[in-house]
Amino acid sequence: MCRDRKISRKRTLPRSVVAPIASTAEQSRRAFICLQCGDLAESQDEANCSPDPLDARRRAFPTGDVIVWLRRLRTRVSYKQADGIRFPVLRIRPSMKALLPAVLLAAITCPVNAVDADQVAHHDVSFVSQGVTLRGSLYLPKTPSFAAAVWVDGAGDKPRNSGVGQVLAQRGLAVLVYDKRGVGKSGGIYAGPEVGSNNVTRENLTFLADDAAAALQVLRGETPLRGMPLGFIGASQAGWIIPLAALKNRDARFMVLWSGAVETTHEDVLFEQVALPDKEFWDHHTHEEVPKMMARVTDPLAWASFDPREALSKLKIPGLWMFGGRDRNMNVDLSITRLKGLIAAGHPEYSYRMFPDYDHNLGGEQEDVLEPCLTWIRERVTRPLTR
Numbered sequence: 374m375c376r377d378r379k380i381s382r383k384r385t386l387p388r389s390v391v392a393p394i395a396s397t398a399e400q401s402r403r404a405f406i407c408l409q410c411g412d413l414a415e416s417q418d419e420a421n422c423s424p425d426p427l428d429a430r431r432r433a434f435p436t437g438d439v440i441v442w443l444r445r446l447r448t449r450v451s452y453k454q455a456d457g458i459r460f461p462v463l464r465i466r467p468s469m470k471a472l473l474p475a476v477l478l479a480a481i482t483c484p485v486n487a488v489d490a491d492q493v494a495h496h497d498v499s500f501v502s503q504g505v506t507l508r509g510s511l512y513l514p515k516t517p518s519f520a521a522a523v524w525v526d527g528a529g530d531k532p533r534n535s536g537v538g539q540v541l542a543q544r545g546l547a548v549l550v551y552d553k554r555g556v557g558k559s560g561g562i563y564a565g566p567e568v569g570s571n572n573v574t575r576e577n578l579t580f581l582a583d584d585a586a587a588a589l590q591v592l593r594g595e596t597p598l599r600g601m602p603l604g605f606i607g608a609s610q611a612g613w614i615i616p617l618a619a620l621k622n623r624d625a626r627f628m629v630l631w632s633g634a635v636e637t638t639h640e641d642v643l644f645e646q647v648a649l650p651d652k653e654f655w656d657h658h659t660h661e662e663v664p665k666m667m668a669r670v671t672d673p674l675a676w677a678s679f680d681p682r683e684a685l686s687k688l689k690i691p692g693l694w695m696f697g698g699r700d701r702n703m704n705v706d707l708s709i710t711r712l713k714g715l716i717a718a719g720h721p722e723y724s725y726r727m728f729p730d731y732d733h734n735l736g737g738e739q740e741d742v743l744e745p746c747l748t749w750i751r752e753r754v755t756r757p758l759t760r
Contacts (some may be wrong), residue, residue: 504553510533
């Protein structure tokens, strides 16, 4: 069992623990907390009471922090640290100790990262798209922004990605995130496998593109952002949505697509059928083998597929694609081949970056992914736009 128990349990908030880390491990300036029992310890080996070494759930924090450890909550509370690992712990700076009760309440009711008030301001927004009211949040850097973007989520019924809004705003990019239709506080009907419907039909992708285009209009009307370059950033399924949205709202000056496929929707689905079930797919298959494997898979609905090149061939704005070399959700090689074809056909404003060791999630919000993305935007928005 972990030693040095220094956690006071709050009776008013069962299943939660508050732990001020002040004197523990003063020499190393780091303390360790066991996420199973909640005990603090001076070394990583001591901070684990599980008999199973595979269940070692321990994390290190700088001393002086206040730790709010939320365990076994029935709400969807998930916090992400810099390395992309999600676990139910919220770190609070010592200067925010007086706000601890309010932060605990916010942590239970709002499953998002705590916003650093010194760097980022945010407020709620709402807008109408195709007769449906959508709701979101706008994250604004306290320092002057160099650009503003709408974040477009990938597939799934998760609520707005406030975490990415906060992270990007802390780095100078104003970001609007919103609940997609039928999710969270937004109206409308959600389409996806969770509810037994197809979310990659041309009709649904068009609806989602309408929503993203309407969100960009919100940025255009925000006083602090007037005259600022606007664009789209998104992940996964957003690779199909953003090109359509950029065609619908010509205020878009740039687009960044994280793991955005430049392949048809049916090609993407077929590749997932081949690669996704095997977690070690790239350990025993080469990229050269994939075309032969795909040729053995057929899809009778291929004729109904959506091809993003239809929209990409009509756009004249800079676009950056960021791919993971170990992606099992999309055929990266095919997407790069298609992208090179678009570049050769008269779209030199398109480019891509490859991260060989990352999968579809690109390692979470890693600095080696964020920094090239933001640097690319800074360089492009200072250039005159030719349509």
